[in-house]
Amino acid sequence: MGRHSCCVKQKLRKGLWSPEEDEKLLKYITRFGVGCWSSVPKHAGLQRCGKSCRLRWINYLRPDLKRGMFSQQEEDLILNLHQVLGNRWAQIAAQLPGRTDNEIKNFWNSCLKKKLMKQGIDPNTHKPITDNNNDDVKEKKIEFFDKKSEFFPSSSSSMPISAAELEQTFHVNNGGLILSSSSSMETGSFLTKSICDPLFLVEFHSDIDPIAYNSNLLSQFQQTGYDTTLPNLANFSDHSGSKMNTTTSFIMNEARESSSTTNSNSHMNNSLSAGFQQMTFEGEMFQFNGINVKSEEGCIGQWEQQNMHEVQVNNASDFNIYPMGSLSGEYTDVFHQI
DNA sequence: AAAAACTGCAACCGCCAGATA
DNA sequence: CTATCTGGCGGTTGCAGTTTT
Missing domain, CATH: 1.10.10.60 (Homeodomain-like)
Structure with a gap:
């Protein structure tokens, strides 16, 4: 007093x-x-x-302070940590060696916040900004700035014609993995879906053996009832910004209870009947959770009764992998035919 | 060239929780 | 048990430099 x-x-x-x-x-x-x-x-x-x-x-x-601009990896990490922790700058700073809470807070307020808002994402909730406040509305669409040529430099002649032709919506309650683009997503339409993931915010670094990672860290979740299938990370980019050049495949955990809203214009055949759904990607460029990827010729992604979703891709560019865990909420899912 | 507006960032403020007297 | 001290934290402010008008 x-x-x-x-x-x-x-x-x-x-x-x-x-x-x-x-x-x-x-x-x-x-x-x-x-x-x-x-x-x-x-x-x-x-x-x-x-x-x-x-x-x-x-x-x-302090002698251990890191000076200078934030790297793309740091920016991605801050965004993901903020999504989980909110404005707990000290806790976020603890995950970024050499950075202070004040520095991160300033970076957020002066840069990242504006960036998200420009993308139509609420910086507080990390969800798309909506026209109304109805939390029950799961599907939200955001129109992004028309910078397609930046994001799809090699396929300008076959750009999406309209968002309506592109979107495919469905709900997912157990995403299993978050894949996020390392560059800002600036084209197309976003849709949201719920997730509940078995891992808690672990980054893959270049010095971590991804296979060992899978086997060691996942084991602790296998008693929890989660399906712990994860991508074969050996061919995926680490967080250093390198690009994936080799053909690889991954299995994406999908909804335990899934429902979908089909869009007849979509390139995906996505049906609710009999618990079996199939998506076909035939040598197409598309985006998966913000990742710009190209599917292999004849590749078939299946979304089956077991709630598995398998897609083979190659030539993905610039992306990072974030397994997130113990998180219920919504995140963005994107499927684009290019 | 000068004024206004904008931006980035260092530092302050007030609150809180834990330690201590 | 209570009051006070201290460190830690997040929100906010104000200044200096830059850009725009």
Whole structure:
């Protein structure tokens, strides 16, 4: 009650730190280490409050800070972490070595937030911005900026004619995996679907053997009733931004209870009958969860009674893989014929 | 060239929880 | 048990540099 702010005392300096002040603080911390911040100003000869010293050290002087722009990988990670954690900047920063909560918060507010809004995504919920507030409405469509040539540089002559011709909607309650594009998604229409995933936000890094990853980390979920089938990651890109060149296949866990809304214009034959659904991708370019991929000739994706969805693809470009877990919500699903 | 608007970011503020007297 | 102190956190502000008018 009635507690004074730490900087209330008249003699304490405020505002930007001078190089001299930085030097004093750096010298002191280097020599004595981080301890009681309230005593630091006195011992270091600074006219600052302890809180200010702490902040200056954490956000600027700490030797392990990473400087410069955020990489694409960092940006992707922040987006995914924010989707799970919300504005818990300290927790997000803990996953990004060398970055501070303040830095990430600023980056979010000045850049990422605007980016998402430009894409028609609510930065708070990470869901498409809707015309109404009815949470029961599962299918939301967003029109994106017409920058098709950026995203599909090699197939401009066969661009989608309209969103109506492209979209295929269905609900999924157990997606099993989130695949997210590393570049911003700027064309076409998005549809949302529910997910509940067995893994919790683990990134694949280049130094992780994806096969070992599958076998080791998935085992703990196999008693939970989740179907833990995951893609063969050996041929997928790691998070370094390299591209997948080889033909590969993956199995996508699909809905436990699935329902679909078919669209006769779609290239997919997607039926609700008898619990068996099949999607055919015959050498087509399409997007899967924001990934720009091309299916192999004659490839058939099946969405069967067991709720499995298998698609063979090749020539995917620029994507990252995020297994997410213990998360119920909605995420974007995209199927585009190019 | 000058003023206004915009942007990025460092730093402050107030609140909270845990520790301590 | 209560009051106070301290560190940590997220929201916000204000400044300096840049871009636009």
